[in-house]
Amino acid sequence: MSATRAGSRDPKPPVIAVVGPTGSGKSDLGVAVALALDGEVINADAMQFYRGMDIGTAKISAAERRGVPHHLLDTMDVTQEASVSDFQAECRLAIGEIHARGKRAILVGGSGLYVRAALDVLEFPGTDPGVRQRLEQEHESDGLPSLQERLERVDPVSAGRLGDARRIIRALEVFELTGRPFSSFMPKREYFQPAVQIGLDVDREILRDRLAMRVHGMVDAGLLAEVTRLDAAGLRQGKTASRALGYAQFLKVLDGESDTATAAEETIVATRQFARRQLTWFRADPRIHWIDWQDPDLVAKALEICGSPASVI
Template identity: 85%
Template sequence: MSATSGGSADPTPSVIAVVGPTGSGKSDLGVNLALALDGEVINADAMQFYRGMDIGTAKINVAERRGVPHHLLDTMDVTQEASVSAFQTECRAAIRDIHGRGKRAILVGGSGLYVRAALDVLEIPGTDPTVRQRLEQEWETSGLHALQERLQGIDPVSAGRLSDARRVIRALEVFELTGRTFSSFMPQREYFQPAVQIGLDVDRAVLRERLAERVHRMVGAGLLDEVERLDAAGLRRGKTASRALGYAQFLRVLDGETDTATAAEETIVATRQFARRQLTWFRADPRIHWLDWQDPDLVAKAAEISAKRASVI
């Protein structure tokens, strides 16, 4: 049931969401908004849930948080699989807690579906490990094409949109468990409670160079050593963590399949591709207020937008 924006004497505060592509400065803006508006930050970057995945995810460190409480950081081991459904429950509980203490909840992250799960009216179908395992075995024996053909027959909308094995398997699992197509569960653009979304509008050429420089800094800061430590902690067993940008590429260095320079270049390419997908996702949402990521008055403008109470639509 969605919230309403009408005249309550004690209206529900708007959740503030800072979104945009990786490397655009979301974490810094989130902290600055929290300081300006007496808020607390909730992480919505799926890879930053993982303990020890610090360098490769550009996770904000304690000093950079400047005393602002951060929620849903470092909550999982690398062997665990991230769940949109679990995040939705935990994130909404954090929002209630923050608002209940008179603070502002500020959601920060670029994982589009996780942001939607937190903000929008969204029903998330359950899972079944037995069904999932069977479908994964079919993928290993028959290949992705066979699963895609089956999905095409029951859910052509999802079949046209999904290309990787994990999501195709999920779509088939949902249909088998519920009798409904995966696409029928896609969220409408209706806020679960009042919200304001602020997007960081980037200069793409500048961002491309910035992402390359960031990957090289990560390598210099010890990314390979971090991956090696996490490998010993079970990184390869983690279905989510093992696919993270940089970590998948540098596991191949540990295996002797490539060298550090090549892994860095592969990570740069993959990160740029990911940033483009993020921009495509967020650009499709007309509710987002876009601000220039390099505007010297960025914090003031974002605070002004955030101070306004949004409707649920």
């Protein structure tokens, strides 16, 4: 789908999404595209919603934003639970407001489901705190295999896709509330409004090394102190934030169950695994236009995909 050229005041120009695995340079490319197209960035990284989770999420700094407005950063306390359906509503509101100002909306992030929620026609089934609590109690008393077996019986597609307790509980909750398998709510690849997606294509071995260096850099920058501060603010009570890469591992250091070196290595392993899952998710979407992350003409090629001539940044 072609995008509107820079300077156009089309009331619904295509949303531009910059996607790819963690550590691939999405934030920098998003800023560069926004500067070239008079745009504003919307964050689609679920862990960057949280105030104070800066070092461990590699959150883009105020200086790195280069004056480009960023939306949906630092919007939640660590005790709050992130919701894809809430994000969808907030993101689409932000897109509308950006377009109403005559600007371009640039969605940037690697949380695949959040990106799809923003871009695609996607229905979210409701929730029931009582059902959710009962399923969580069953998980604590009977263990995850019991819930996995139940999900296999009612929704084998989701059972084959989901491996963590939170998502399995959600899938069982949806089935109880609607009588429909959770997998039936997954969207078709149909844009909610015009969009263009740019993916950063990485060299996996180079990315592996980069991720290790980045985690060690986070440790040097004070990740343990950040986790300590957030622990005092209720990090452990946050169902989403407490599971974030690095934070879960370094909470063990605070508990005396691990040391800094071990926590760093465990974070590196978990981050590499997460990057592989991100690549698998985004590679499955044939609408994404891929560019080599190390291409010297990366910004120019991204702008060409957006339908705009390259500009000097």
